[in-house]
Amino acid sequence: MSSELTSIRSGSLSAQAFGVIKDAIFTGQIQPGEAIRELHLARSLRVSQATVREALAQLESAGLIVRQANRRTTVTSFTREEVRDRLELRMLLEERAAVLAAARASREDLAELGKLAGGIAEAIAAGDHYEHVQADIRFHRFIWALAGSAILCQTLDHLTTPLFAFLAVIHQASQRQLGTTRPHERIVKAMRGRDEAKIRAEVRAHIEGSYAEFLTSPAETVRAFVEGRIDVS
Amino acid sequence: MSSELTSIRSGSLSAQAFGVIKDAIFTGQIQPGEAIRELHLARSLRVSQATVREALAQLESAGLIVRQANRRTTVTSFTREEVRDRLELRMLLEERAAVLAAARASREDLAELGKLAGGIAEAIAAGDHYEHVQADIRFHRFIWALAGSAILCQTLDHLTTPLFAFLAVIHQASQRQLGTTRPHERIVKAMRGRDEAKIRAEVRAHIEGSYAEFLTSPAETVRAFVEGRIDVS
DNA sequence: ATATTATCGATTATCGATAATTGTGGCATA
DNA sequence: TATGCCACAATTATCGATAATCGATAATAT
Missing domain, CATH: 1.20.120.530 (GntR ligand-binding domain-like)
Known part of the structure; x- marks a missing residue:
């Protein structure tokens, strides 16, 4: 019956990372146009680069960030x-x-x-x-x-x-x-x-x-x- | 000047993988509802699982596949x-x-x-x-x-x-x-x-x-x- | 017989390390 | 001074290996 005691607020690591970054974008902690570095984020979130990349892929899919291949990732900004x-x-x-x-x-x-x-x-x-x-x-x-x-x-x-x-x-x-x-x-x-x-x-x-x-x-x-x-x- | 001799049809490995899988979906080689296994694909494309996952993330973003966390990935099918x-x-x-x-x-x-x-x-x-x-x-x-x-x-x-x-x-x-x-x-x-x-x-x-x-x-x-x-x- | 739990194989998720790419600044050269 | 080239630092892309998770089946208990 009532399951999910611990898992209510967890989910996969990449999903958690997604949530954290998304909030940081919505609150302006990371501002439009600002760059996001994968390894820096990974260190600050205590996860691997792969996990961050998974989260970034979802964020890009949501349109919240823009990834330029081999260059950099920035928070979406609009004209x-x-x-x-x-x-x-x-x-x-x-x-x-x-x-x-x-x-x-x-x-x-x-x-x-x-x-x-x-x-x-x-x-x-x-x-x-x-x-x-x-x-x-x-x-x-x-x-x-x-x-x-x-x-x-x-x-x-x-x-x-x-x-x-x-x-x-x-x-x-x-x-x-x-x-x-x-x-x-x-x-x-x-x-x-x-x-x-x-x-x-x-x-x-x-x-x-x-x-x-x-x-x-x-x-x-x-x-x-x-x-x-x-x-x- | 005229660069990109080899790279015209290449791009990153994950982008190539994306193209291959996308074509396989459009041609029906992988049919709607059919499952996609990351490691199998990785072996057949001679790339790592991480590269396949990157491609799958893009395919999901394009709506061509559906990923169920921890379960499986299937080609999109519609009712x-x-x-x-x-x-x-x-x-x-x-x-x-x-x-x-x-x-x-x-x-x-x-x-x-x-x-x-x-x-x-x-x-x-x-x-x-x-x-x-x-x-x-x-x-x-x-x-x-x-x-x-x-x-x-x-x-x-x-x-x-x-x-x-x-x-x-x-x-x-x-x-x-x-x-x-x-x-x-x-x-x-x-x-x-x-x-x-x-x-x-x-x-x-x-x-x-x-x-x-x-x-x-x-x-x-x-x-x-x-x-x-x-x-x- | 049915329901619950344990185990196992298959698959996905995550990790740490290495390779490849890009931008930058110094340096040589005209 | 301007231009092209090269090494370097920073960052992303990819790899191979391990951990975590899921579904199915076997085992156990009621």
Whole structure:
């Protein structure tokens, strides 16, 4: 019956390494564009290079890092145009997901979704930047899962995970208060109403808001990560 | 100056291994659902297990194989529902890509696209199944690239690559003649006309046609790969 | 007979060490 | 001064070997 006493928080070494590095990226301990050295990481995590490489392969698959063969590995960074393109595509998919989810969601699902939206507001109120981002991800992931298409969920995950990480660091560095329009609550409300046009409009507004927040970030903060990103060597 | 005499067809060992295994999957030498053993592969490719694992990590990232931790690695197989969901999502993205591409394509681009469509017809006429699939992929990839959004291109690639591989094997096994409606030429023609509604309609028709071809594949062929895929253990 | 545990072969995960690659700075040369 | 070449340090890629894990089967107990 109740198994997994020790293993709840362990998993394979490479999976643990994956988690540690992922958190380091989301918190900005390793910043966008910064290099990751395999042997250094291996020493600091007390594992072998092979284990680190396995973790790096997964991180690359998640889009959180970029590996250049025989050269180096860096944390993913985006130009303004890349952020724009990703958000545009995200809008297309997220609209569909929200509409499908609204059609399939039970009353309990919507209640749970409301709780998740509340969790975001709480994290913001508490000033917990890391928890804010994680709660935001959980909220959206829940909608994606409700949509009932595994591939849609997976695609949105791949599309947005590196973006969440990047924007989290940008915004953390710029120390601004975000999400004051409570767009998540608005989306939940629209889904409750099951009005497709309204749902689409709220989703669009939310993502357009994200883009606006990004664009109005202090220019010097963004530039620090974005500029010189294209390797001219 | 002209370097890369030997290296043109080489690259790293893991990249070569990746290519070999990928081809084996596309040709059906390793069939959907079939297991891949790391040490066996390593011996047959004359490389170490680490190199094979690196290649497998990339193949998993491409969606061509599925790795179950501590258990085994199998070639990706899809249920009918998974094929349907993937094609539905593909339709959404492919429509957008084709519309964007048509708006940005030069006369030369469209000529090149016409050539690629012709290449597909040639491969079909020659009865070269493998080349048919590769030409098909090149055709679509060209459109995606024309769309001008790297992330859209990448997302479509991730979405469709495993699907192309799976359907190629299914259709190869069922020995049927496909693509007789020349849908690719129709798409090119619509793009030449730059009529958005027409482009969308042709793209939809093409993908719906793919799905219909899949659905009407000999049931026993599909069942061989699809059934019992869900691990009940 | 059924359920639980022990054991074994096969396979994956991890390790430590070595080989290959890349960028850099010094040095020679024009 | 500018340019090409070479050794060196740093890093990634690959190797061979060992450890850990899993599934199946055999053994045991109820």
